[in-house]
Amino acid sequence: MNRSAAAGGTATLVASALSNQLGAATGSLAFPVMGPVGVVAVRQLVAAAVLLPTVRPKLRELSWQQWWPVLLLALSFGTMNLGLYASIQRIGLGLAVTLEFLGPLAVALISSRQKAGAFCAIAAAAGVVLITRPEASTDFVGIGFGLMAACSWAAYILLNRVVGRRIQGIQGTAAASGVSATLFLPVAVVVFLSRPVDGLAVLCAVGAGVLASVLPYVADLIALRRVPASLFGILMSVNPVFAAIIGALVLRQELELMQWAGIALIVAANVGVLLLGRSKLNDPEPG
Numbered sequence: 384m385n386r387s388a389a390a391g392g393t394a395t396l397v398a399s400a401l402s403n404q405l406g407a408a409t410g411s412l413a414f415p416v417m418g419p420v421g422v423v424a425v426r427q428l429v430a431a432a433v434l435l436p437t438v439r440p441k442l443r444e445l446s447w448q449q450w451w452p453v454l455l456l457a458l459s460f461g462t463m464n465l466g467l468y469a470s471i472q473r474i475g476l477g478l479a480v481t482l483e484f485l486g487p488l489a490v491a492l493i494s495s496r497q498k499a500g501a502f503c504a505i506a507a508a509a510g511v512v513l514i515t516r517p518e519a520s521t522d523f524v525g526i527g528f529g530l531m532a533a534c535s536w537a538a539y540i541l542l543n544r545v546v547g548r549r550i551q552g553i554q555g556t557a558a559a560s561g562v563s564a565t566l567f568l569p570v571a572v573v574v575f576l577s578r579p580v581d582g583l584a585v586l587c588a589v590g591a592g593v594l595a596s597v598l599p600y601v602a603d604l605i606a607l608r609r610v611p612a613s614l615f616g617i618l619m620s621v622n623p624v625f626a627a628i629i630g631a632l633v634l635r636q637e638l639e640l641m642q643w644a645g646i647a648l649i650v651a652a653n654v655g656v657l658l659l660g661r662s663k664l665n666d667p668e669p670g
Contacts, residue, residue: 392609396618399602404480404625406595408633409587411471416584419468421574422591424567426464429592431564434600438557445550445558452545453555457562459538466532473525475636477627478514481646482529484623484653485511486536491616491656499659507652513645553604620653 410422417425445453463483470479488507492500515526546555574580606615623646630636638646 389610389614392606393614393618395602395606396610396615397621399599399606400619400622400625402594402598402602404476404595404622404629405633406591406593406598407467407471407480407626408476408629409594410468410591411476411634413584413587413591414468414472416578416580417574417588419472420465420570421580422588423461423464423468424571424574425585425588426592426596427461427560427564427567428571429589430596430600431560433597434557434560438553440550440554440558440561442558442561449546449549449555452542452549453558454562456539456542456546456555456559457566459535459542460559461563461566463532463535463539466528466530466535470525470528470532473522473528475638476630476634477623477636477638477646478642479525479529479532480626481514481623481649482511482526483532483536484620484649485530486533486538487540487616487619488649488653488656489533490537490540491653500656503652503656503659506648506655510645510648510652513641513648516641616657617654620650620657623650 410426413422463486467479467483470482485507488503492504515521517523543556546559549555550558603615610618627638627643627646631638
């Protein structure tokens with residue numbers, strides 16, 4: 384692998400992370416009109432509208448052994464985004480995305496099976512305490528939604544591995560996006576019929592689908608051809624940092640010094656565990 388290809392892949396992954404967090408911020412602008420559920424519904428529909436005609440998965444040829452992980456993947460995909468966006472609405476972009484990253488961190492810790500991974504787990508736990516600082520006024524519901532997104536992302540990673548072994552190429556991912564969009568279609572209909580939805584809110588929700596689903600998905604596929612999976616996982620850890628910065632600059636969601644320290648600890652834990660077990664890890668990206 385030459386240096387120019389690696390540098391190009393690295394730049395692509397950084398751009399992917401930036402696009403992902405800009406998409407989440409854009410989607411949050413539609414929360415007052417559509418709510419997190421409505422935004423997620425539109426995002427899922429946009430992702431399916433791009434992936435299905437592009438990949439054209441052979442759905443009729445899939446056996447039940449192939450279908451059941453696809454169905455579970457679709458469910459985890461939807462709950463991951465729903466938990467994240469609901470968390471963003473309550474506790475802000477930076478903290479929600481950081482909590483969500485506990486999911487892949489947990490998978491990495493389990494996969495590494497090294498004693499040094501315990502120190503990463505302790506660092507991550509300390510980071511969560513610094514971020515949440517439990518007290519009477521803490522928004523435990525928002526934190527719960529963030530942890531739901533984390534669990535869903537962990538399930539998404541594990542199910543992606545199963546789907547990748549049983550279905551050729553990315554047909555399984557495309558099929559899962561179609562199933563998820565089908566599940567959210569009635570939600571989108573109810574949202575649009577039950578409340579006045581203006582064009583700007585719809586544009587923000589569609590923008591979230593493009594910026595946070597379509598562009599990162601394409602960029603990550605390109606980057607994975609140029610950088611090792613271990614480097615991919617490490618570079619993905621920049622997402623919480625971008626989320627915190629974009630939340631502060633774009634959404635005026637200021638963080639305190641201790642919360643920044645918590646984000647840094649969780650990012651460091653992600654990088655540390657990936658470096659410890661990079662020969663064993665394979666890090667699929669979220670759709």
